[in-house]
Structures are given as structure tokens and as C-alpha cells.
Amino acid sequence: xxxxxxxxxxxxxxxxxxxxxxxxxSLRSYYASWYQQKPGQAPVLVIYGxxxxxxxxxxxxxxxxxxxxxxxxxxxxxxxDEADYYCNSRDSSGNHLAVFGGGTKLTVL
Amino acid sequence: xxxLQQWGAGLLKPSETLSLTCAVYGGSFSGYYWSWIRQPPGKxxxxxxxxxxxxxxxxxxxxxxxxxxxxxxxxxxFSLKLSSVTAADTAVYYCAREVRxxxxxxxYYYMDVWGKGTTVTVSS
Numbered sequence: 001x002x003x004x005x006x007x008x009x010x011x012x013x014x015x016x017x018x019x020x021x022x023x024x025x026s027l028r029s030y031y032a033s034w035y036q037q038k039p040g041q042a043p044v045l046v047i048y049g050x051x052x053x054x055x056x057x058x059x060x061x062x063x064x065x066x067x068x069x070x071x072x073x074x075x076x077x078x079x080x081d082e083a084d085y086y087c088n089s090r091d092s093s094g095n096h097l098a099v100f101g102g103g104t105k106l107t108v109l
Numbered sequence: 110x111x112x113l114q115q116w117g118a119g120l121l122k123p124s125e126t127l128s129l130t131c132a133v134y135g136g137s138f139s140g141y142y143w144s145w146i147r148q149p150p151g152k153x154x155x156x157x158x159x160x161x162x163x164x165x166x167x168x169x170x171x172x173x174x175x176x177x178x179x180x181x182x183x184x185x186x187f188s189l190k191l192s193s194v195t196a197a198d199t200a201v202y203y204c205a206r207e208v209r210x211x212x213x214x215x216x217y218y219y220m221d222v223w224g225k226g227t228t229v230t231v232s233s
Contacts, residue, residue, distance in 0.1 A: 033219035035154075042203055042226050043154065048219035050212070086154050090209075090218050097167055098144065098156040098207075098218070 004032075004087050004101035011107040012077045020072045020104045022087030030089040032070035034063060037084045037103075046085075047072055074106075082108045111136035113224035115204050117189075121231045127191040131204030131224055138162055138185040142207040144220060145178060145189045147200040155200075159207060160187050194231045201226040 004024040012018035022032050031050055035043035045054050047063035060075045070089075074081055087101040117129030131143070139162040147155050158168035160178045168176050177190040191198060205220040 029214075029216055031215060031217045033217075035220075037154075042223040043220075044223070045219055045221050048208075048221070049217045050215075054221065084153075088154075088219065090216065095167070095170075097169065098159065100146075100154040100156060103153040 004089060004099055006085075006087060006101040006104045008102065009105045009107065011109055012074070013109050014079060015076055017073065017075045018077055018106065020074075020085050020106065022070045022072075022101045023068055024089065024099075024101075025068055026089045026092035026099070027065060027068050027070050029092050031065060032063070032087045032089050034061075034070075034072045035086045035088065036081075037086065043086060077106075077108050079108050082106055111206065111222045113204050113206065113222055115202075115224040115227050117202075117227055117229070119228055119230060121194050121229065123195050123231060123233055124193055125231075127194050127198065127202075127229055127231075128188065129202055129204075129227055129229075130186055130188045133185040133187075133206070138182060142209065143180070143187045144205045144207050146203045146205060146220075147198075148203070148226075149197075149200040157189065157191075157202075196231050199229065199231050201228050203227075 034047040036046045037043040051063045062073045064071045084103045086103045090096045112134045115131040142159045142161045144159045145157040160166045175192045180187045203226045204224040206222040209218045
């Protein structure tokens with residue numbers, strides 16, 4: 001399958017924990033990467049590999065994976081975390097082409 | 110600190126060819142794949158294609174017939190051409206560096222450095 005499926009929108013109360021999920025067959029053999037995108041800005045990598053954060057990404061961001069589902073968890077969400085989040089992987093159907101999820105709009109209440 | 114600087118024409122007429130270039134500064138060019146991604150207004154990210162320093166390419170099947178990605182290793186640059194554009198090609202276009210590998214039978218893949226994006230509008 002070449003698809004990664006995300007919930008279109010998720011909300012979280014300030015300071016609470018939120019999980020954003022990404023489903024796809026390729027996630028059984030690929031770790032998902034996660035990107036944060038704020039309006040008018042380029043995407044920023046926040047999680048890659050099993051559960052790695054690039055330099056400068058707060059430790060409230062974490063990643064996990066089980067079966068065909070990858071998750072991005074924000075523990076103690078802050079107002080500045082309000083953004084669109086995209087997962088990314090390679091297609092496992094044979095050509096191993098890159099694919100993005102449809103994106104999740106996170107609202108911090 | 111690797112930086113990507115991209116440029117190209119921002120306004121095109123239908124049927125013209127989109128042309129963008131991305132220059133890589135401050136890091137190795139070889140050993141990576143380099144991608145183009147686009148984002149139509151109000152929509153999600155769409156991967157267009159990729160190239161490595163040797164010129165090996167892969168393209169999104171939905172765009173393959175119109176896309177050419179090329180590389181100039183002497184300048185540490187890679188370029189995107191998209192032919193026969195229509196209004197549906199209006200988008201912000203990004204270039205990015207790919208990192209990929211495998212850890213104990215599990216693959217990892219991510220884009221760690223992105224260009225700032227170029228807005229391309231197709232209008233008659």
C-alpha cells in the first residue's frame with residue numbers, strides 16, 4: 001500500500017498529553033518520521049527513527065510504533081505546539097517511494 | 110550546518126514548464142538523496158521525486174510523465190522541471206535532504222533539512 005492515514009484534526013487542552021497516529025502497511029517495516037508545520041513555514045522534522053529528536057526539539061515530543069501504526073505523542077502540550085503534523089515513510093509495495101500522510105491539525109485549547 | 114537555498118520562476122501560464130533549483134550549502138552533497146515536495150494551497154504535502162549525486166532518480170507515479178529531476182554535482186545543486194503545468198500545479202514547492210538506512214531489519218527514512226519553499230502560481 002502507498003497510503004499513510006492520519007486523523008484530520010485533533011485537539012488537546014493546554015498542558016495535557018495528545019497522541020497523533022499514522023496508519024499504513026509500510027509502517028510494519030519502516031519507522032515513520034514526523035514533521036511539524038506552522039502557517040507560512042516549511043515543515044520541521046520533530047521525530048525520526050525509532051524515537052529520535054533532532055537538536056532543538058523539546059523532549060515533550062516522542063514517537064512510538066506498533067504493527068502498522070506509528071504515533072507522535074506530545075506530553076504537556078504547549079500553545080506553540082498548535083500546528084499541522086505530517087507523518088512520512090516509504091511505500092513498501094515494491095518501488096519504495098516516499099509518501100506523506102494527509103496531515104493532522106492539532107489545536108491546543 | 111547544511112542549508113538549502115531554492116529559487117525559480119513563481120508565475121507561470123498553463124502549458125509552460127516549471128523550473129526550480131535547490132543549492133546545498135555547508136555539507137556533503139554525495140551520500141544523500143535529495144527530494145522535491147509540494148503543497149497546494151490549504152492541502153497536505155505531496156512528494157514529487159528524488160535524486161542522488163549519481164543522478165539516480167525516483168518519481169511519484171502520479172507526476173512521472175511530466176517530471177524531470179537533475180543534478181549538477183559541480184555546483185552542489187539539483188533541479189526540478191515539471192512540464193505542461195495547469196492550475197492544479199499551483200503550490201509551494203520545497204526541496205529537502207533525505208536520510209535513509211536500516212537498523213536490524215527495520216528501515217528508517219526522514220527529511221532533515223528543508224528549503225524555505227517557493228510559491229509557484231499557474232494562471233492565465
